[in-house]
Amino acid sequence: MSVPYAEALAEFEPVIGLETHVELGTASKMFCGCDTTFGAEPNTQTCPVCLGLPGALPVVNAKAIESTIRIGLALHCEIATWCRFARKNYFYPDMPKNFQTSQYDEPLCTEGWLDVEVPAEDGVPQTVRIPIERVHLEEDTGKSLHVGGATGRIQGASHSLVDYNRAGIPLVEIVTKPVVGTGARPAEIAKAYVTELRDLLRGLDVSDVRMEQGSMRCDVNVSLNLPGQGWGTRSETKNVNSLRSVERAVRSEVERQAARLRAGERIVQETRHFSEASGTSSSGRSKEEAMDYRYFPEPDLVPIAPDPAWVATLRAALPEAPSVRRQRMTTGLGLSAADSAAMVNAGVLDLVLATVAAGAPAAEARNWWLGHLAQAANAGGVDAADLSITPGQVAEVVALVAGGGLNAGLARQVVDGVLAGEGSPAEVVTARGLAVVSDEGTLLSAVDEAITAAPDAADKVRAGKLAAAGALVGAVMRATG
Ligand code: ADP
Numbered sequence: 001m002s003v004p005y006a007e008a009l010a011e012f013e014p015v016i017g018l019e020t021h022v023e024l025g026t027a028s029k030m031f032c033g034c035d036t037t038f039g040a041e042p043n044t045q046t047c048p049v050c051l052g053l054p055g056a057l058p059v060v061n062a063k064a065i066e067s068t069i070r071i072g073l074a075l076h077c078e079i080a081t082w083c084r085f086a087r088k089n090y091f092y093p094d095m096p097k098n099f100q101t102s103q104y105d106e107p108l109c110t111e112g113w114l115d116v117e118v119p120a121e122d123g124v125p126q127t128v129r130i131p132i133e134r135v136h137l138e139e140d141t142g143k144s145l146h147v148g149g150a151t152g153r154i155q156g157a158s159h160s161l162v163d164y165n166r167a168g169i170p171l172v173e174i175v176t177k178p179v180v181g182t183g184a185r186p187a188e189i190a191k192a193y194v195t196e197l198r199d200l201l202r203g204l205d206v207s208d209v210r211m212e213q214g215s216m217r218c219d220v221n222v223s224l225n226l227p228g229q230g231w232g233t234r235s236e237t238k239n240v241n242s243l244r245s246v247e248r249a250v251r252s253e254v255e256r257q258a259a260r261l262r263a264g265e266r267i268v269q270e271t272r273h274f275s276e277a278s279g280t281s282s283s284g285r286s287k288e289e290a291m292d293y294r295y296f297p298e299p300d301l302v303p304i305a306p307d308p309a310w311v312a313t314l315r316a317a318l319p320e321a322p323s324v325r326r327q328r329m330t331t332g333l334g335l336s337a338a339d340s341a342a343m344v345n346a347g348v349l350d351l352v353l354a355t356v357a358a359g360a361p362a363a364e365a366r367n368w369w370l371g372h373l374a375q376a377a378n379a380g381g382v383d384a385a386d387l388s389i390t391p392g393q394v395a396e397v398v399a400l401v402a403g404g405g406l407n408a409g410l411a412r413q414v415v416d417g418v419l420a421g422e423g424s425p426a427e428v429v430t431a432r433g434l435a436v437v438s439d440e441g442t443l444l445s446a447v448d449e450a451i452t453a454a455p456d457a458a459d460k461v462r463a464g465k466l467a468a469a470g471a472l473v474g475a476v477m478r479a480t481g
């Protein structure tokens with residue numbers, strides 16, 4: 001039961017809201033000295049503080065405060081001059097303290113915004129300003145592993161294991177205000193926002209922002225209302241773990257809610273779980289019976305009062321915003337506004353810039369990412385950034401062509417080989433025997449053999465029928481591979 005996206009948005013107005021969790025890349029955890037390396041043996045990075053043992057006392061990680069303030073500044077937020085952590089009380093096996101140390105009514109950063117460029121169907125991309133409600137600091141939970149079932153979910157599992165290595169890793173939550181006026185493109189705008197936010201965080205060097213590893217994850221809120229009426233009830237789709245899924249999560253919710261509303265049913269305020277496999281979400285817990293977290297100020301930690309002079313130093317040292325950097329670089333490379341619009345629309349601008357940084361001429365980098373690679377991404381239903389070829393490898397192929405080792409057709413085959421996981425460009429050239437044969441001796445003897453094997457064709461060419469050379473060229477190409 002769903003109404004097609006465009007049709008739904010012709011009838012209803014969407015409101016979206018994004019909550020993004022980002023694990024900071026600090027060397028140690030939020031309130032203790034434990035290591036934070038990803039992928040370590042379970043439960044080897046724990047101590048009495050992050051295990052919540054009685055009497056253990058937390059100490060705030062100064063670097064995490066600094067990173068959060070830098071994120072807030074980059075998002076044009078106001079930075080609190082005084083704020084406190086709070087206890088969010090609830091029981092769950094992955095949270096050994098039985099409360100999460102978080103921030104509640106006193107977040108570090110408030111009232112910001114982020115401008116995002118949104119792909120346009122035709123013409124110049126549009127800039128949309130996403131209002132930011134708050135940026136606050138909390139700690140991550142541990143990780144449950146449900147064993148013995150078919151799906152890895154708790155339903156059907158025979159037992160569960162818990163890994164507390166992640167418990168206590170600093171986690172920043174960035175919450176937008178309700179975003180209105182997204183018209184016919186709420187899904188595209190949501191994706192563009194998360195993409196821009198990820199680039200901004202990467203530029204700040206505060207997190208490795210790897211959605212597939214969970215160091216960046218989004219909750220996607222969506223509601224629909226009839227024009228001229230108040231906002232509708234929202235649903236919240238949890239833990240959306242790729243850029244593509246951010247778009248799909250909004251899209252499927254718009255389609256689902258529109259059908260319910262049309263049928264005169266009401267939308268239940270609930271959390272939903274997104275399935276990567278189906279691209280749709282299923283109902284989770286109903287928010288109407290949401291628990292009371294009994295927030296209160298954390299008594300074991302002193303308040304945070306960032307010195308305004310320090311905040312000013314951090315502000316002055318912020319890196320260039322990704323949008324500014326992109327503008328400067330595309331102009332510097334002599335790419336036209338239309339080029340950069342096309343690259344924004346295809347989601348490949350940063351990939352082109354990285355390919356240029358790896359040594360390729362701008363025009364070549366642009367052609368690859370807008371052409372053959374965009375097609376490959378499309379065919380595979382993935383974002384260009386998730387293709388298994390790096391900008392450095394694309395630059396390598398470009399260099400091989402420039403050096404005469406490959407022609408255009410062979411270059412595409414090499415790229416296809418890299419995409420298919422056959423190794424680096426050089427490895428694919430060797431394995432598939434794709435190098436251009438430019439040794440004159442080899443070529444001349446192949447030509448001689450072709451002429452000997454097809455004397456008729458050779459006679460026609462001698463008589464001036466140049467079209468007949470096709471058969472000879474074909475024979476040489478077969479012989480030299
Ligand atoms: P919770 O923790 O209950 O999810 P938050 O305030 O942390 O609450 O986040 C709610 C998110 O939903 C915010 O991004 C907010 O802007 C957004 N939101 C609020 N109301 C609506 C609505 N009617 N439709 C869509 N999004 C909404």
Ligand code: MG
Pocket residue numbers: 019219236
């Ligand atoms: Mg939420």
Ligand code: ZN
Pocket residue numbers: 029032033034045046047048049050051168
């Ligand atoms: Zn610890």
